[in-house]
Every structure is written in structure tokens, then in C-alpha cells.
Amino acid sequence: MTPTAILGAGAIGMALAAHLDSTGHPVTLVGGRPRTSITLTTPTTTSTHPVAHEPVPTGPAELVVVAVKAHQTPELAGALRVLCAEGTTVLVAQNGVEHRERLAPFTGPAAIVPAIAYLNAERTAVDRTSVRSTPGPDLLLPDDDAARAVAGRFAGADLRVATTSDFTTALWTKLLLNVTGNPITALTGRRAEVLRDEHVGAVAEALLTEAVAVGRAEGADLPDDAVAGALAWLRGLADGATSSMLQDREAGSPLENDALTGAVLRAADRHGLPVPTHRTVNALLGVVNRT
Ligand SMILES: NC(=O)C1=CN([C@@H]2O[C@H](COP(=O)(O)OP(=O)(O)OC[C@H]3O[C@@H](n4cnc5c(N)ncnc54)[C@H](OP(=O)(O)O)[C@@H]3O)[C@@H](O)[C@H]2O)C=CC1
Numbered sequence: 001m002t003p004t005a006i007l008g009a010g011a012i013g014m015a016l017a018a019h020l021d022s023t024g025h026p027v028t029l030v031g032g033r034p035r036t037s038i039t040l041t042t043p044t045t046t047s048t049h050p051v052a053h054e055p056v057p058t059g060p061a062e063l064v065v066v067a068v069k070a071h072q073t074p075e076l077a078g079a080l081r082v083l084c085a086e087g088t089t090v091l092v093a094q095n096g097v098e099h100r101e102r103l104a105p106f107t108g109p110a111a112i113v114p115a116i117a118y119l120n121a122e123r124t125a126v127d128r129t130s131v132r133s134t135p136g137p138d139l140l141l142p143d144d145d146a147a148r149a150v151a152g153r154f155a156g157a158d159l160r161v162a163t164t165s166d167f168t169t170a171l172w173t174k175l176l177l178n179v180t181g182n183p184i185t186a187l188t189g190r191r192a193e194v195l196r197d198e199h200v201g202a203v204a205e206a207l208l209t210e211a212v213a214v215g216r217a218e219g220a221d222l223p224d225d226a227v228a229g230a231l232a233w234l235r236g237l238a239d240g241a242t243s244s245m246l247q248d249r250e251a252g253s254p255l256e257n258d259a260l261t262g263a264v265l266r267a268a269d270r271h272g273l274p275v276p277t278h279r280t281v282n283a284l285l286g287v288v289n290r291t
Pocket residue numbers: 007008009010011012013030031032033067068069070072075076093094095117118119120121122123243244256
């Protein structure tokens with residue numbers, strides 16, 4: 001079996017590949033553009049890691065890391081059919097709250113481990129990624145056997161991997177950041193500094209207040225200071241930090257709004273909750289996607 005296959009070696013996929021290589025786990029990039037190495041820059045160091053590349057997979061893998069944008073996931077169907085077997089674990093390093101539902105049609109007998117990535121990663125070249133530090137764990141996983149085995153693979157890497165028994169709350173806690181920071185940076189075309197603008201604050205608070213109500217209806221145990229906490233996290237992003245959605249906007253690539261804002265809209269509809277600010281933002285992101 002291939003030890004680790006990376007599907008989607010972009011900003012996050014390259015960072016995870018580099019960390020896995022740093023612990024002695026050989027990494028194979030599957031699909032995408034060919035590369036022989038990956039260079040990871042963190043606030044403290046730059047390191048280069050050899051990687052193998054296969055245009056299409058040749059057999060099953062022990063660990064498959066899925067780090068394409070959510071809407072690109074169906075394109076992986078053929079590769080996942082070959083990579084997934086009994087004993088395979090698929091680590092889904094994507095934003096949103098629907099990791100399992102998104103991957104389940106393609107993973108056959110493999111175990112799915114959803115991951116919440118807190119890394120702030122920017123692809124600076126086809127074989128380079130640069131990560132800015134954020135507070136807390138870099139990767140947050142559910143507390144089950146498959147996830148603990150994945151965490152073990154990162155043991156020794158300079159990556160903070162944690163598990164939580166309340167993964168629903170963890171998913172919505174991260175979604176709050178993504179349905180606020182990602183659209184605001186992408187729509188304004190400005191990096192994370194824009195989140196500290198006082199006029200943007202009112203928009204951010206409206207988005208967060210609506211999303212907290214929806215998250216609670218979905219079973220997330222979000223605290224009374226969830227809005228303030230999310231806003232403080234976003235405003236604490238390092239100078240120059242970007243978002244994955246702003247990077248897509250700048251590249252002229254489709255935006256990931258359906259997995260983020262779209263997830264809030266779908267959940268709001270399930271509970272009959274009003275989310276007018278998210279509907280407005282989603283309409284604007286849709287315009288960007290159609291132009
Ligand atoms: N960037 C960040 O800071 C964070 C991102 N996330 C989430 O992580 C996920 C990945 O985001 P990010 O790394 O930023 O995205 P990127 O766009 O940087 O990376 C996606 C990669 O997938 C590749 N790809 C697309 N389709 C295929 C395919 N069919 N087969 C193989 N490779 C493919 C792309 O290649 P190509 O470019 O050549 O098309 C690209 O290298 C998203 O869900 C995002 O929301 C989560 C936390 C933080």
C-alpha cells in the first residue's frame with residue numbers, strides 16, 4: 001500500500017505533506033501538477049521535502065489526504081476508487097461542516113476522518129506554501145480510533161494536532177470564521193487587515209450572530225461570547241494574512257461559498273431561521289462565481 005497519498009497539493013495539502021514527510025512518512029502527490037519536492041515556510045523556518053508524484057494512483061493507500069476545495073471533491077471520484085480499500089483512512093482537510101457527507105459517496109470501505117484546519121496557508125508557487133501561525137491547534141480531529149491513528153502519524157511534526165469529543169461544536173466554531181472572514185476578504189479584495197476596519201465590523205457581527213443561531217439549532221454548544229470570540233480571532237490574524245477564498249478570487253478560480261455560506265443557508269432552512277445577511281453575501285459571491 002502507498003503510505004500517504006495527497007489529493008489536492010495546494011496551500012493546505014502541501015503543508016500537511018511537508019509535515020508528514022518531516023516525521024519520516026513518505027508522501028505521494030496524486031493528480032494535479034507534477035512536483036519533485038515541496039517547500040514549507042512557517043514563521044520560524046523554511047524546509048524542503050521530497051515527494052513522489054503519480055498522475056493517477058496505482059493502488060490503495062494507507063492514508064489519503066483530501067485537500068482540494070470542497071466543490072472539486074467529485075473530480076476525485078476515479079482516484080478515490082483506486083486509493084480506498086479496507087484499512088484506508090481518508091483525512092478530509094477541508095472547510096465547512098459536511099466533510100463526511102461530501103466524501104462518503106467516493107470512499108467505499110475506507111474510514112473518513114474529518115479535519116478542521118486552523119493553519120493560515122498561502123500557496124506562493126506551485127511547489128511552495130507559506131503558513132502563518134494562528135492560536136490553538138493547527139488540526140482538530142474527532143475523538144475516535146481512526147482520528148487518533150491519524151494524529152499519531154503527525155507525532156513529532158511541528159504541527160499541533162488535537163482531538164475533541166464535541167466535534168459538532170468544533171465544526172461550527174471554525175465555520176463562524178469561514179463564513180465571515182472568507183467572504184469579506186474575497187468580496188473586498190483585501191487581506192485580513194480589512195477585518196479590523198470598524199465599518200466591516202458591523203457586517204461581520206451580523207454574519208456571526210446569524211450563524212451562531214443556526215449552529216446552535218444544529219446542536220453546536222456555542223458560548224454566549226461566540227460572536228465576540230470569532231471576531232477577535234479574525235482580527236488577530238497576522239498582518240498580511242489572506243484567506244483561501246481571497247486566493248481563489250485573485251486567481252480567478254471558483255469560490256468555495258457553497259460549502260461555507262451555503263452550509264449555513266441549508267441548515268437555516270432546516271430550522272426555519274432567518275439569515276438575511278448570509279443570503280445577501282451568498283448572492284454577491286454567486287455573482288463573482290459567474291463572472
Ligand atoms: N488556505 C488556508 O489557509 C485554509 C484552507 N482550508 C481549506 O482547505 C481546503 C483546501 O484549501 P487550499 O489548500 O487553500 O486550496 P488550494 O486551492 O490552494 O489547493 C487545492 C489544490 O487541489 C488541486 N486540485 C484541484 N483539483 C484536483 C484534482 N482533481 N486532483 C488533484 N489535485 C487537484 C489544485 O491544483 P491546481 O491549483 O493545479 O488546480 C490545488 O493545488 C479548502 O476546503 C479550504 O477551505 C482550511 C483552512 C485554512
